[in-house]
Amino acid sequence: MELRQLRYCVAVADHLHFTRAAAALHVAQPALSQQIRRLEGELGLDLFARTSRSVALTEAGEAVVARARRILSEADAIGEDVDALRGVLRGRVVVGSMQSLGPFDLPGLLADFHTEHSGVDVVLREDTTQRMLAMLAGDELDLAVATIDESPPDGLESRALYEEDLVLAVAPDHPLAGRRRIRPSSLPPGPFIFFREGSGLRAATEAILEGAGIEPQVRFETNELSRVRALASRGLGVAIMPRSDTGGPGPPVVAITIGPPTLRRSVGLVWREGRRRAPAAEAFLAFALAWTAR
Numbered sequence: 001m002e003l004r005q006l007r008y009c010v011a012v013a014d015h016l017h018f019t020r021a022a023a024a025l026h027v028a029q030p031a032l033s034q035q036i037r038r039l040e041g042e043l044g045l046d047l048f049a050r051t052s053r054s055v056a057l058t059e060a061g062e063a064v065v066a067r068a069r070r071i072l073s074e075a076d077a078i079g080e081d082v083d084a085l086r087g088v089l090r091g092r093v094v095v096g097s098m099q100s101l102g103p104f105d106l107p108g109l110l111a112d113f114h115t116e117h118s119g120v121d122v123v124l125r126e127d128t129t130q131r132m133l134a135m136l137a138g139d140e141l142d143l144a145v146a147t148i149d150e151s152p153p154d155g156l157e158s159r160a161l162y163e164e165d166l167v168l169a170v171a172p173d174h175p176l177a178g179r180r181r182i183r184p185s186s187l188p189p190g191p192f193i194f195f196r197e198g199s200g201l202r203a204a205t206e207a208i209l210e211g212a213g214i215e216p217q218v219r220f221e222t223n224e225l226s227r228v229r230a231l232a233s234r235g236l237g238v239a240i241m242p243r244s245d246t247g248g249p250g251p252p253v254v255a256i257t258i259g260p261p262t263l264r265r266s267v268g269l270v271w272r273e274g275r276r277r278a279p280a281a282e283a284f285l286a287f288a289l290a291w292t293a294r
Helices: 001-014 018-025 029-043 059-085 105-118 131-136 201-211 227-234 279-292
Strands: 048-050 055-057 093-096 120-126 144-148 156-170 192-195 219-223 239-244 253-260 263-274
Touching: 001 018, 001 059, 001 105, 018 131, 048 192, 055 093, 093 131, 093 253, 105 120, 105 263, 105 279, 120 279, 131 156, 131 201, 131 263, 144 279, 156 201, 156 227, 156 279, 192 239, 201 227, 201 239, 201 263, 219 227, 227 239, 227 253, 263 279
Parallel strands: 093 120, 093 144, 192 219
Antiparallel strands: 048 055, 144 263, 156 239, 156 253, 156 263
16 A cells, blocks of 8 residues: 555545546546556455446545545655754645635635745635534544534534624515514525525524424525525525625625524634644644634
């Protein structure tokens, strides 16, 4: 078993496509496929289920890829540790972010970090909160900006950044548009525009409606906030979304406060505690915690 084979295996798992994985690694696709077949032969198990149209991880593949990520992280850290001893900080940091960041200036954080550590590459990945928590646990992310309305799973640590109202967004000509506030029990059954399964906003919306005893009529599902707002603006449904995403340039919607009690969401930084990080990742975590504490 070689590090090269593990690196190829992780790349295919990330892209779920042999040709794209080979292109990302700057190697020939036949060479990549051959190395993965050798690894599968050595292990005596298929790591990927292949068809003419798709590639998927097998159960064995998921176990191997999870372990391979940790092995490769440790191997890559060797060079970064040596650079750190020379006083040079290099490496790669992977940061996760949900789409709706409200008042948090993530680009500002990344720009300030780059100014101090130009030798570190920062990769930004947008995903749902649920998916990012799983990626943090699997060491696919070094840090994430996510909804933290509940305690993070075991092994993860968090720090709150801000809280924000969740409001009912309706079209300007909607029958409820003249309301300033609405009780959860008075929310309409729909039609609703829901965020994608696994997102913090989807979980918050479902919790609000379930607590009010409302079985919603769901017409649309998307994870694009701009699309949610556009659909609501056209009267195609109502949505529960952060207040900050209902104002500013864009299709007009009316934001109606939900409560009492006023509904809020909490957003924060999340990372895996007790993990041995490469110097670049350790520096970014320390920088982010200090930057957000200002």
